[in-house]
Ligand code: HEC
């Protein structure tokens with residue numbers, strides 16, 4: 001069986017009939033399901049990679065010129081939404097200092113990169129401060 005994955009994403013199911021020499025059930029139907037990721041997201045990712053050329057258009061550029069909650073929705077929400085990484089409500093319970101450090105420096109062994117320009121990230125101190133404020137006061 002072959003499956004053309006071009007342009008496909010998400011759960012894909014394909015069935016195939018196999019003829020065997022089993023006298024009772026000579027035709028067996030096989031169903032194969034697979035979770036397909038697009039090329040950019042297929043492999044496990046090093047955290048800072050989202051700042052590279054192939055990735056910036058979606059992961060950085062959307063937030064340009066934005067602050068606070070708008071910036072969060074543009075650059076952060078794609079990972080920090082329901083059921084994946086902590087939601088904005090969960091993070092709002094964290095101390096301000098912890099939030100600041102996590103956003104500036106990232107978190108080891110996760111896909112959370114350090115965003116501060118002082119380690120090559122895309123966000124200024126003022127932008128990061130606006131995020132911390134937005135997370136602490138989501139409403
Ligand atoms: C066309 C827009 C787009 C491009 C380009 C893009 N991403 Fe993403 N990325 C997304 C969206 C939307 C999500 C959140 C939805 C999802 O997880 O599928 C995401 C999620 C992620 C996640 C989190 C996955 C998870 O399961 O939590 C990582 C890591 C990531 N991208 C890395 C990259 C890297 C590295 C590149 C460049 C090689 C890249 N992305 C390019 C749109 C993009």
Ligand code: HEC
Pocket residue numbers: 050059072075076077078079080085086090091094098099102103107110111112113115131
């Ligand atoms: C590519 C996905 C991705 C993007 C984009 C991303 N994060 Fe994260 N973030 C993570 C992951 C994964 C963790 C770690 C979750 C865990 O502890 O397992 C994390 C953790 C955090 C934490 C610590 C939360 C806690 O309760 O321990 C904060 C704060 C945070 N991110 C803020 C942000 C902000 C602000 C942005 C946008 C500038 C952002 N993140 C963008 C994936 C991402």
